[in-house]
Amino acid sequence: MGYLMSKRFSWGVGTSAYQIEGAWNEHGKGESIWDRFMHAEGIRPNGDRACDHYNLVDKDLELLAAMGIDSYRFSTAWSRVLPLGTGTPNHRGLAFYDRLVDGLLERGIEPWLTLYHWDLPQTLQDAGGWVARDSVEWFAEYSSVMVEHFADRVTNWITVNEPWVSSFLGHHEGVFAPGMTDWSSALKAAHHQLLAHGVAVREMRRIAPDIAIGIALDCRPAHPRTDSNEDVMATRHFDGYRNRWFFDPVFGKGYPADIQTVYMERDQWPSDLVRDGDMDLIAEPIDFCGVNYYTSLGIDAAHAEIDHSEGRIGPPADDGFTEMGWRIDPQALGAFLRRVSDEWGPTSIIVTENGASFSDGIGPDGSIHDDRRIAYLTSHIAEVERISTQGVPVDGYFVWSFLDNLEWVAGFDQRFGLVHVDHGTQIRTIKDSGYWFRDHIAARRNDPNG
Numbered sequence: 230m231g232y233l234m235s236k237r238f239s240w241g242v243g244t245s246a247y248q249i250e251g252a253w254n255e256h257g258k259g260e261s262i263w264d265r266f267m268h269a270e271g272i273r274p275n276g277d278r279a280c281d282h283y284n285l286v287d288k289d290l291e292l293l294a295a296m297g298i299d300s301y302r303f304s305t306a307w308s309r310v311l312p313l314g315t316g317t318p319n320h321r322g323l324a325f326y327d328r329l330v331d332g333l334l335e336r337g338i339e340p341w342l343t344l345y346h347w348d349l350p351q352t353l354q355d356a357g358g359w360v361a362r363d364s365v366e367w368f369a370e371y372s373s374v375m376v377e378h379f380a381d382r383v384t385n386w387i388t389v390n391e392p393w394v395s396s397f398l399g400h401h402e403g404v405f406a407p408g409m410t411d412w413s414s415a416l417k418a419a420h421h422q423l424l425a426h427g428v429a430v431r432e433m434r435r436i437a438p439d440i441a442i443g444i445a446l447d448c449r450p451a452h453p454r455t456d457s458n459e460d461v462m463a464t465r466h467f468d469g470y471r472n473r474w475f476f477d478p479v480f481g482k483g484y485p486a487d488i489q490t491v492y493m494e495r496d497q498w499p500s501d502l503v504r505d506g507d508m509d510l511i512a513e514p515i516d517f518c519g520v521n522y523y524t525s526l527g528i529d530a531a532h533a534e535i536d537h538s539e540g541r542i543g544p545p546a547d548d549g550f551t552e553m554g555w556r557i558d559p560q561a562l563g564a565f566l567r568r569v570s571d572e573w574g575p576t577s578i579i580v581t582e583n584g585a586s587f588s589d590g591i592g593p594d595g596s597i598h599d600d601r602r603i604a605y606l607t608s609h610i611a612e613v614e615r616i617s618t619q620g621v622p623v624d625g626y627f628v629w630s631f632l633d634n635l636e637w638v639a640g641f642d643q644r645f646g647l648v649h650v651d652h653g654t655q656i657r658t659i660k661d662s663g664y665w666f667r668d669h670i671a672a673r674r675n676d677p678n679g
């Protein structure tokens with residue numbers, strides 16, 4: 230534990246705005262692409278109310294304190310702060326986040342602010358969204374407004390969360406907002422999000438040189454199902470599409486040539502997309518690399534065409550799987566963190582998301598005995614701690630999620646929280662896993678060998 234303690238390891242929980250806040254059009258908040266998408270598709274439940282965190286923020290702050298959490302990762306809703314995406318800030322929106330940040334600091338909890346967790350203002354979508362290069366400027370303006378307002382109190386900043394998801398599920402698969410189904414648009418959205426990240430890092434650092442800035446990249450470690458050449462090649466493709474496409478450029482290696490070649494052969498690559506200087510901007514040095522990890526995949530050539538989402542490959546919930554159909558594989562987390570360190574070399578790694586969906590409800594004794602989540606967290610945290618004693622610079626671990634929140638189009642059935650939420654009454658109940666995590670943090674803080 231020596232390494233963990235010497236740098237003051239951050240133990241936290243995470244959420245995102247659309248998944249918990251509700252109040253989708255209150256106090257001047259503008260419409261986001263997720264508001265529009267869920268309403269247009271008629272998907273219910275949606276984020277109109279979610280966990281009503283906007284109104285229950287004080288209660289939620291008390292819960293975080295009761296659980297002994299030392300770091301809280303949340304996202305700000307761009308359209309709550311800038312209802313039209315750019316221009317005049319909404320002071321009531323800023324006031325909400327002031328209340329949250331000040332409430333965290335009063336309780337000794339470190340705020341970790343994510344600027345973009347998929348909820349682009351709808352006005353900006355109407356102007357082309359992430360497919361348009363203007364999005365880079367829009368994001369720079371939004372991030373500057375936020376840093377100017379909060380950098381006196383918020384030290385840790387994450388620009389963009391899981392750009393693979395919002396680019397490819399949102400612009401190619403069409404299953405997430407804004408619901409587009411076009412490969413080239415997905416590639417443009419991904420490039421502009423990465424560019425927006427790099428430009429914002431530069432601008433944020435100019436405004437507030439002392440803040441720490443990173444990005445949260447999702448990963449899907451993959452291994453071939455057999456040692457056949459086809460499966461090995463398919464796995465390499467999948468890794469390029471899903472992992473290397475984002476990690477490589479952020480760490481100065483450019484886009485992976487093997488995958489770019491495939492896009493070119495398929496006429497999906499927009500030849501004018503990357504301009505001189507773009508790759509340098511994307512590789513603007515960051516203070517930490519956020520890694521979101523949930524599961525690994527075994528790839529066979531028949532299912533690994535790179536334009537297939539892995540969501541379709543997963544088996545149903547079973548022993549060894551979470552209720553998302555995701556294989557439980559803690560060793561793959563340790564191996565991937567090792568790979569991040571060896572292959573991309575960030576100075577600091579934060580596990581910005583890790584957790585499991587299990588729908589245990591309230592038992593007759595009023596408690597929630599979510600033993601499967603405790604087992605999942607125990608095994609994954611053990612890997613993080615093991616790998617960090619072997620020279621991999623992991624400095625933080627955030628459970629996803631603080632609350633049972635809205636799992637996007639999957640609604641409220643997929644429960645990731647350490648805290649159970651009855652979405653009818655909005656009553657919160659700390660699960661056994663929440664108490665377990667509290668005790669784990671306390672044990673690490675009190676470790677005399679730390």
Ligand code: IFM
Binds near residue numbers: 521582629636637
């Ligand atoms: O709930 C999501 C979160 O918004 C982003 N990362 C994965 C989580 C679980 O699917």
